[in-house]
Amino acid sequence: MTRRITIADIATAAGVSKGAVSYALNGRPGVSETTRAKILAIAAEMGFVPNRAARSLSVSTAQTVGIALRRTARTIGVEPYFMELISGIESTLSAGSFGLTLQIVGTLEEELEVYRRWWAERRVDGVFLCDIGTGDQRLDFIADLGLPAVAVGGPIDGARFPAVWHDDVAPCRDILEYLYTLGHRRVARVAGIPGLLHTAIRDRAYTETAAGLHFTSVATVHSDYTGEQGAQITRRLLSSSKRPTAIVYDNDVMAVAGLGVAHELGLAIPEQLSIVAWDDSPLCRLTHPALTSLTRDIPAYGSTCADALLTLIGADKDTDPPGTEARTFSLQCMPGQLSPRGSTGPAQA
Template sequence: MARRPTIKDIARQAGVSESAVSFALNNRPGVSQDTRARIRRVAEELGWQPNSAARALSGEQSGAVGLVLARPAHTLGVESFFLQLVSGIQEVLAAGRIALLFQVVEDLDAECAVYRRWWAERRVDGVVVVDPRTDDPRPALLEQLALPAVTVGETGPVSVSSASSDSAPSDSVVPALSAVRADDAGAMAQVLDHLHGLGHRRIAHVAGMPGLAHTERRITSLRAEARRLGLGPGQVRSVTTDYSDAEGAEATRRILAEPEPPTAIVYDNDVMAVAGVAVASELGIPVPGGLSVVAWDDSALCRVTRPRLTALVRDTAGFGRLAAEELLALLAGGRPRSRESELPRLEPRESTAPPPAAY
């Protein structure tokens, strides 16, 4: 097995003492500039890297940040959102030679246990927190641990008109964690305006997991936009799922079996939207002639399905980059703040059309 190079190896190769190597590699005084440059050149030639565990024990940063997903594992393999989000996070971290420690757990209690273990072991310098809950124990825990964190989304209601996306809040409302958020209300307004403009008056929403802050925000936004357009409570409805194709298909079957089924369905991800189109086909309901379908997140799946799916297009990788940038700003001593990602854009395609004439 190949042996990792050590400070002793560097000292021998450079012809200096081990203490001189330590001074040079840790940017401490005690060696000349020429000696420092020679030591660093030898370290690079030997492929030496600092030991992250030793650095953490000495009080230095570990050079890693963490991401924990508390979702059913079977829902992650088919959904493109998290893959794109992680790719954006990794793009920023890789530029700074920072590692991403990733773990999937079964529930929120297990996620909190991971944070406690990482903190005790000094495994990470900070964390990116996803899927904020309406009643979320993680912000208080992370604040107690003094573990820097950025949430992707926010746990409470957000007033977009009164918040500045690029400035820190006043001292009276400084958040415990930084956050990057999406304008779910603005996105839902685009979807409802599109469907209402086509003539749809009975609209269903197949939502994601109950208890997630963005699920509740989308459900609330649907109702608010429906009221704005003059639609009554009986004309719009939401049902929650686990984001999987199986639950998306089952929810679609139940909805379409109602005495007065909707003429349009909005799905909270691309996988459920494609499953919904398949169910409609099984039931002999043409899309879009008998049912219009909208996917909340665009993906290659939406674009290759026939008919191609109308979807909300957003830069999910950019969302991840923004989260990583905010976490690095915290680690550099910045103040927690809240920032908003770019508003998604609705891309009308072949899966939406006016409702049937009989409607």
């Protein structure tokens, strides 16, 4: 348990004042190049690492951002989405030597409380908002607090801070047109949680696209994203008198569950039923047949979100309220691409 060395140790070792050491280490003017070099050498030799708390206290910056997830232990585990997102966020953050603080919460109230506490404690410099809902209460709350934030999802009308999102409209069209071309006329969609923004966006995109084609029916059933519900809904859909020849799922977990149900019912895939998944985690390639899915690069998405948050925080520090318009920018990522695999095929005559 070696003692941690402080800036004062370096100062005495170098025969200069604490202030000079601080200037030297932070690359600021105020010391000559020769003394700077000497100080840096001594610091490196002694293995100096600044104490975060002390720095945070002076500059009142935490060098940390936070993410609060409002999902249960079980559902958060199966969704590869979150870990991939976090992983992408992390890669950008650690490049900028920022830390990530994670908190899992149960309710909206808890989540808001976490933000308030983080803000009051100066524990984080900014946060990511996941699972953006339609009319999300968190948006105004966070904005009122003055806590820098980036919405992981969008677009958001009249947003008071940046949002990063994928265009979901084009992929919805791609999927429907693809299925239409394969001859499917009776299509069902197992959608995600109804309150979520992207669910609403996809709902609308499907409806509008379907209107332009000549489907017999395009039904949407909402779910909670869990495999259980995915299976249950699929079972219901497939046992109806006029069952669909293709089902589109809003995530990969439900698609896998749906495939399981189809197997259970003895349906041949893709001959008797085509399956499309949204979000192409490795999961989609583990099944047989492999799932046709909408591929998005979630880690890259996370990176982009982190970039947005870091620039927002940086901007906050440099420019002042005049630069407000710069904060509300939104960033659109490349839309997902459809990756056809074995789970989709021509509709049976």
